[in-house]
Amino acid sequence: MATPAQQRSFSWLAKLINESEPRCGDVRVVAIDGQGAAGKSTFAARLRTALSATTPSTVVLHTDDFASWDTLFGWWPRLEDQVLTPWAHGEQARYRRYDWETREFGPWERCSPPSVLILEGVGSGRLAAASRLSSLIWVQTDQATRRRRAEARDGEQLREFWQLWIDAEEQHFRQDPTAGRADITVDGDPAVALDDPEHYFLPGG
Numbered sequence: 001m002a003t004p005a006q007q008r009s010f011s012w013l014a015k016l017i018n019e020s021e022p023r024c025g026d027v028r029v030v031a032i033d034g035q036g037a038a039g040k041s042t043f044a045a046r047l048r049t050a051l052s053a054t055t056p057s058t059v060v061l062h063t064d065d066f067a068s069w070d071t072l073f074g075w076w077p078r079l080e081d082q083v084l085t086p087w088a089h090g091e092q093a094r095y096r097r098y099d100w101e102t103r104e105f106g107p108w109e110r111c112s113p114p115s116v117l118i119l120e121g122v123g124s125g126r127l128a129a130a131s132r133l134s135s136l137i138w139v140q141t142d143q144a145t146r147r148r149r150a151e152a153r154d155g156e157q158l159r160e161f162w163q164l165w166i167d168a169e170e171q172h173f174r175q176d177p178t179a180g181r182a183d184i185t186v187d188g189d190p191a192v193a194l195d196d197p198e199h200y201f202l203p204g205g
Contacts, residue, residue: 006192006202006203007194007195007200007201007202008200008201008202008203009050009199009200009201010046010047010049010050010199010200010201011050011053011054011199013047013050013184014047014050014051014053014054014055015054016135017030017051017116017134017135018051018054018055018116020134020135021134022134023131023132023133023134024084024087024088024117024134025087025088025089025090025113026090026113026115027087027088027113027114027115027116027117028115028116028117028134028135029084029116029117029119029129029132029134029135030047030116030118030119030133030134030136030137031119031120031124031125031129031133031135031136031137032044032047032118032119032120032121032124032137032139033121033122033123033124033125033126033136033137033138033139033178033179033182034122034138034139034140034141034179034188035122035143035146035169035173036122036146036150036162036165036166036169037141037147037149037150038139038140038141038146038188039141039149039186039188040120040121040139040188041062043120043137043139043186043188043201044060044118044120045060046197046198046199046201047118048060048118049198050199051116051118055114055115055116056114057114057115057116058114058115058116058118059111059114059116059117059118060117060118060120061079061083061117061118061119061120062120062121063075063079063119063120063121063122063123063124064098064100064121065095065097065098066078066079066095066097066098067098067121067123068098068100068103068105069100069103072165072168072169073122073123073168073169073172075123076123076126076128076129078095079095080128082094082095082096083095083111083117084132086113087113087117088132090113091113092110092111092112092113093110093111093112093113094108094109094110095108095109095111096108096109097109122169122172123176123178125137125138125178125181125182126172126176126178127176127178127181130181135183135184136178136181136182136183136184137182137183137184137185137186138178138179138182138184138185138186138204139185139186139188140179140185140186140187140188140204141187141189142189145188145189147162150162184203185203185204186201186202186203186204187201187202187203187204188204190202
C-alpha cells in the first residue's frame, strides 16, 4: 500500500493547475502525454472530475480526435488553427473529430474557451505546444504493460497497426523528448496499491 507521503491527490493537482498561468488567452492548457496505452485517458478523466469541482469549465480533447490513419503525428497545425489560436483570442473553436472506423472526419463542432483544456494523447506535450501549455504531465508505463493493455483494448486485429504505431511514436519521441520537459511524471502502473485510484495517483521518478 502506498503511504500518504508517496501519493498525491487529484484535488491537489487541480489546485496547482488553477494557480498556474494561462498561456492560451484565458485558457490553462494541460497536456497529458506519454506512450500508447500508458494510462493517459484514465488519468485525464480523473483529473477532469477533480477540476470540474473547482473550475467554471473544463474541456477534454484527445489527440486521437485530430490524428488520422494518414497522419499519426502531423496533426498539430490543425489543432493549433482550429482550437488553440481561436481560444487565445477569446473566440470559439471550430473543429472536426476524426472517426477511426469510418476513416472520415465528423461534423463541425464549436466550443467556447473553457477555463481549462486537458489535451490528452501521444504528442500533446510536443515542443511546438510549449508556448501554449500551463502544465505538462507525463504518464510513464513500461512497454510490456502497454502492449498487454493495447491488445486487450484493441484486439488481435490491430496487432499490425500497434507495431506501426510503436515505430512511429518512438521516432516522434526521439525527435521530441517530451518526458524531460514534464512538470509532473506519473506512474501509470504503480507496483504499490493506492488508497483510492479515483482520487489519488503516484508520482513517477
